Amino acid sequence: MIPAAFDYYRPTKMDDVIALLQEHGDDARVMAGGHSLIPMMKLRMAEIPHLIDLQAIDGLNEISIEDGQITIGAMVTQHDLINHAGLEAAAPILREAALQIADPQVRYMGTVGGNVANGDPGNDMPGVMQCLDATFALVGPDGERSVAARDFYEAAYMTAREDEEVLTSVSIPAPQGGYAYEKQKRKIGDYATAAAAVQIVKEDGKCTAASIAMTNLSDTPIYSVDAGAALVGTAVDAAALNAAKAAMLGNIDPTEDNRGPVAFKKHVAGVILARAIERAWSRA
Amino acid sequence: MKDEVESRDDRVANLKGMGCSRKRVEDARFTQGKGNYVDDIKLDGMLFGDFVRSPYAHARITNINAEEALKVPGVLAVLTAADLEPLGLHWMPTLAGDKQMVLADGKVLFQGQEVAFVVAEDRFAAADGIEAVEVDYEELPVIVDPFEALKTDVVLREDLVAQDGSIPDGAHGPRTHPNHIFTWEAGEKEATEQVLDNAEVLVEESMYYHRTHPCPLETCGCVASMDKVNGKLTLWGTFQAPHAIRTVVSLISGIEEHNIRVVSPDIGGGFGNKVGAYPGYVCSVVASIVTGKPVKWIEDRMDNLMTTAFARDYHMTGKISATKEGKITGLHCHVTADHGGFDACADPTKFPAGFMNICTGSYDIPTAFLEVDGVYTNKAPGGVSYRCSFRVTEAVYFIERMVEVLAIELGMDAAELRRINFIKKEQFPYKAALGWEYDSGDYHTAWDKALTSVDYDGLRAEQAQRVEDFKAGKTRKLMGVGLSFFTEIVGAGPVKNCDILGLGMFDSCEIRIHPTGSAIARLGTISQGQGHATTFAQILASEIGLPADSITIEEGDTDTAPYGLGTYGSRSTPVAGAATAMAGRKIRAKAQMIAAYLLEVHDNDVEFDVDRFVVKGAPEKFKTMKEIAFAAYNQAIPGIEPGLEAVSYYDPPNMTYPFGAYVCVMDIDVDTGVPEIRRFYALDDCGTRINPMIIEGQVHGGLTEALAVALGQEIAYDDMGNVKTGTLMDFFLPTAWEVPNYETDHTVTPSPHHPIGAKGVGESPHVGGVPCFSNAVHDAFRAFGLRQTNMPHDHWRIWKTANELGLHD
Numbered sequence A: 001m002i003p004a005a006f007d008y009y010r011p012t013k014m015d016d017v018i019a020l021l022q023e024h025g026d027d028a029r030v031m032a033g034g035h036s037l038i039p040m041m042k043l044r045m046a047e048i049p050h051l052i053d054l055q056a057i058d059g060l061n062e063i064s065i066e067d068g069q070i071t072i073g074a075m076v077t078q079h080d081l082i083n084h085a086g087l088e089a090a091a092p093i094l095r096e097a098a099l100q101i102a103d104p105q106v107r108y109m110g111t112v113g114g115n116v117a118n119g120d121p122g123n124d125m126p127g128v129m130q131c132l133d134a135t136f137a138l139v140g141p142d143g144e145r146s147v148a149a150r151d152f153y154e155a156a157y158m159t160a161r162e163d164e165e166v167l168t169s170v171s172i173p174a175p176q177g178g179y180a181y182e183k184q185k186r187k188i189g190d191y192a193t194a195a196a197a198v199q200i201v202k203e204d205g206k207c208t209a210a211s212i213a214m215t216n217l218s219d220t221p222i223y224s225v226d227a228g229a230a231l232v233g234t235a236v237d238a239a240a241l242n243a244a245k246a247a248m249l250g251n252i253d254p255t256e257d258n259r260g261p262v263a264f265k266k267h268v269a270g271v272i273l274a275r276a277i278e279r280a281w282s283r284a
Numbered sequence B: 001m002k003d004e005v006e007s008r009d010d011r012v013a014n015l016k017g018m019g020c021s022r023k024r025v026e027d028a029r030f031t032q033g034k035g036n037y038v039d040d041i042k043l044d045g046m047l048f049g050d051f052v053r054s055p056y057a058h059a060r061i062t063n064i065n066a067e068e069a070l071k072v073p074g075v076l077a078v079l080t081a082a083d084l085e086p087l088g089l090h091w092m093p094t095l096a097g098d099k100q101m102v103l104a105d106g107k108v109l110f111q112g113q114e115v116a117f118v119v120a121e122d123r124f125a126a127a128d129g130i131e132a133v134e135v136d137y138e139e140l141p142v143i144v145d146p147f148e149a150l151k152t153d154v155v156l157r158e159d160l161v162a163q164d165g166s167i168p169d170g171a172h173g174p175r176t177h178p179n180h181i182f183t184w185e186a187g188e189k190e191a192t193e194q195v196l197d198n199a200e201v202l203v204e205e206s207m208y209y210h211r212t213h214p215c216p217l218e219t220c221g222c223v224a225s226m227d228k229v230n231g232k233l234t235l236w237g238t239f240q241a242p243h244a245i246r247t248v249v250s251l252i253s254g255i256e257e258h259n260i261r262v263v264s265p266d267i268g269g270g271f272g273n274k275v276g277a278y279p280g281y282v283c284s285v286v287a288s289i290v291t292g293k294p295v296k297w298i299e300d301r302m303d304n305l306m307t308t309a310f311a312r313d314y315h316m317t318g319k320i321s322a323t324k325e326g327k328i329t330g331l332h333c334h335v336t337a338d339h340g341g342f343d344a345c346a347d348p349t350k351f352p353a354g355f356m357n358i359c360t361g362s363y364d365i366p367t368a369f370l371e372v373d374g375v376y377t378n379k380a381p382g383g384v385s386y387r388c389s390f391r392v393t394e395a396v397y398f399i400e401r402m403v404e405v406l407a408i409e410l411g412m413d414a415a416e417l418r419r420i421n422f423i424k425k426e427q428f429p430y431k432a433a434l435g436w437e438y439d440s441g442d443y444h445t446a447w448d449k450a451l452t453s454v455d456y457d458g459l460r461a462e463q464a465q466r467v468e469d470f471k472a473g474k475t476r477k478l479m480g481v482g483l484s485f486f487t488e489i490v491g492a493g494p495v496k497n498c499d500i501l502g503l504g505m506f507d508s509c510e511i512r513i514h515p516t517g518s519a520i521a522r523l524g525t526i527s528q529g530q531g532h533a534t535t536f537a538q539i540l541a542s543e544i545g546l547p548a549d550s551i552t553i554e555e556g557d558t559d560t561a562p563y564g565l566g567t568y569g570s571r572s573t574p575v576a577g578a579a580t581a582m583a584g585r586k587i588r589a590k591a592q593m594i595a596a597y598l599l600e601v602h603d604n605d606v607e608f609d610v611d612r613f614v615v616k617g618a619p620e621k622f623k624t625m626k627e628i629a630f631a632a633y634n635q636a637i638p639g640i641e642p643g644l645e646a647v648s649y650y651d652p653p654n655m656t657y658p659f660g661a662y663v664c665v666m667d668i669d670v671d672t673g674v675p676e677i678r679r680f681y682a683l684d685d686c687g688t689r690i691n692p693m694i695i696e697g698q699v700h701g702g703l704t705e706a707l708a709v710a711l712g713q714e715i716a717y718d719d720m721g722n723v724k725t726g727t728l729m730d731f732f733l734p735t736a737w738e739v740p741n742y743e744t745d746h747t748v749t750p751s752p753h754h755p756i757g758a759k760g761v762g763e764s765p766h767v768g769g770v771p772c773f774s775n776a777v778h779d780a781f782r783a784f785g786l787r788q789t790n791m792p793h794d795h796w797r798i799w800k801t802a803n804e805l806g807l808h809d
Ligand SMILES: Cc1cc2nc3c(=O)[nH]c(=O)nc-3n(C[C@H](O)[C@H](O)[C@H](O)COP(=O)(O)OP(=O)(O)OC[C@H]3O[C@@H](n4cnc5c(N)ncnc54)[C@H](O)[C@@H]3O)c2cc1C
Pocket: A029, A030, A031, A032, A033, A034, A035, A036, A037, A038, A039, A054, A074, A100, A101, A102, A103, A106, A109, A110, A111, A112, A113, A114, A115, A117, A118, A122, A123, A124, A125, A165, A166, A167, A168, A189, A190, A191, A192
């Protein structure tokens, strides 16, 4: 498990990062925490002749909460997410989800930007970000632009980010109501067999808004508009839960792997979603 | 003098001898990162070798082109079978009487098989060199199912078929098919069939004990260094049996044994994975001879999981008969054993299926028959791990499942069924139907203690309530009470019936007492984490009356340690531990003569008392062992040679038979298949207990392995022979997160034939734990009609069970 030879760069300015990306094109890749990229390189599933470390770039490590808007720098680690008091109050689902990613060692290194930019359907943050209707800020040779998390994922490892762009931050409108991130995994450090992110708003005993996204049940995270809609206007009773489950099952497309066959995954996806909704509702 | 005011209790405590929870002396270096493992060895000019491995499970090799690889900076040589053939080293003998390719000789038989050995200046250049070697493969049909292997025309081992197409006998007798390795039988076939035919109650069940792997934290590796000036070869490596490795290296290389030094440094876990000889050792030795430089080879995690000694892969079919009251009358077992591409087990020669014939378990079963067929498939060789060559884990799983299935058939409580069939205390030594003579046991006492400790009746009542609640829709969780009672067979073994490749399975200890009353003892075994440096010093402290803290234990260097067969199969304490006690007694015998001389009395007038010899009836007259040691070297004693040393080679008269009673309480989420272990109680009887703390540690570790194997750990193959679980993402290695709190307990039934009554414990928790976890899963679904479902009980398989029982609508 030794990667192919590569050149290592540690620029201090974003302009230099972009220049390197432009120069080497597909042969270059940025590295954040390295905890998805380096394993791929060691397995020689990825050969990256030019590796550009983002650790020395200033200004990517901040978390700000202002005017109902949360902004998280791309290099904020999953560990930072868990330990940020303001964030825990403003968007507790982030902490709940981050605690279910890997183990403390991985979370010390792994970043929010890396987790959402990676494009692996097993990553947990993409679904959470879709649930929260986050926006990703990208910077590239043509300047800055932003893309909604719900539009970002195209296929496994394929995203709306251009090769020469870097993801700089994630912005989230402060979420309302109850929340839950429910994940079934085989063991610590495992990607989800099925996971569900739910935000839900309750008024006078009725659901007025619901947002639902699923992890590792398709080649991208699945934001299920229909599942959310199935809850709105209901008291989130058994019938509503079943309707939401059915709607979600219509959106996902799991594949068989060592975690189990498709029928099992679909069944578990339904169970996990129901549990997530119930927990979120109890907190709403 | 201080000695005179010390009480006898103080003197005993001061020794830190047997029975005391002495802290592990090894841990000072391990916890500070100061261990010395094989990969820590760095020699001047050392090169690094690594393998080109086959991506295919079955293929012919038409060409190997190393041209590009040799252009990679730092790559010095690429060895293939063609290079080894002139030396006769392209194949090597296995410990099971078969032979194995060192480097692919025209074909490959499993994914990951060693094809070429790239030698480079460092491991990074070697890795690039591997990528650059071009190998042309012609794919062949892949056989991963042993039942299919015995039917197909596809021949895996052409080398084992004669020119005229006939099938010569193998190392263990006649073979019935080119892919058949052996048939091995124990017990009485006809008598057993008769009992089964006339039985009041008869159940038949098939089960597959899946292939898995122990995944030691440290992978396998070695450093070979051939000194061309003095003709000496030094081989450091992760060897569980360094002396056997020296003999094997000598036999296959022709280098005389005195010119070979094999050293096992610290070893980071073995579990049988490090018993056998691997192509990496041979290639490193050859590369060192060719280059004149030391050569290191270290596996990575995938190499280790995919190619080195696995465990299990036993397809077992059983029939068990009983009276209507539940008294077992007969047992029949057939096994189809998947050995992979080569038979690289490490069984005693006469036991190609190990001690599978312990499969009558802890029960008084009058008539039994066992038949095992070994089969070649396109999987990795080497069923050595986790007690695998000795097959005790398989045997215990088999009988502990059969008893549960019988309980279901009889409508009986499984604990009660066990109780009425246990071998009784007064029946020991007990001659079992399949040949073994159990040394000692008190199963009823252990069972009652276990059931009382967990409030067994209370658990059953709670479980019945849970089933009702489940049926009433009040809960979606079921509760399982897993039981297992195991009898182990360890301490291989008596040379009259135990040898590996002709090497008798005795073991040894050599003691040298220093003049100031400290000592060094060397053994033929080698610790891989068991804490030998701690426990063997304790045995000796009690035997010779010098403090354990003053005794150094050394193992693993064949130039200094006495010959022995190494550490696996829980044999160190039963065999080398016995040798230690016996050598200690020789020291004591000489010390007695010296003491008598110094005290001016007759030899028989002094007696040993903790740390001294005292004059009988006059305890104020004594000589401490420390004083005796000094005198042994420095005082001229008529008729006695100077010095105080002893050596003992111990050939055990019998195996030892540890046993235990385990109970697991598990809750199962029927909708997701997630099991949760609420409680695990483990009572172990390993005879005399040398260090309770170390026993507890061994039990915790073994139970954790058992949990892994029962609940998810496997080496799984797809139809093309690709390993599906070759990394730790998919291969389940439990962490503190997955592991429950274990409650440990014990009874003590010493072995009557072992000098200190100790039986061995290292493997008991694994052996007894797997059926206990598995039975808990089965038991949770018993009320809904489940009889048998195969491990590993991972989420989806548990879910599937629930689904098939109709629990999801
Ligand atoms: C044992 C283990 C278990 C794990 N379990 C989980 C889990 O349960 N859930 C989970 O979600 N993750 C899991 N992970 C992955 C972990 O969370 C990673 O840290 C994360 O996926 C990637 O973050 P990173 O900072 O390490 O990114 P890197 O590995 O450095 O990069 C990942 C990819 O994203 C790209 N990238 C990184 N940053 C940027 C950026 N700012 N702009 C553009 N592209 C960028 C890189 O080029 C690369 O292609 C696990 C990892 C390990 C090793």
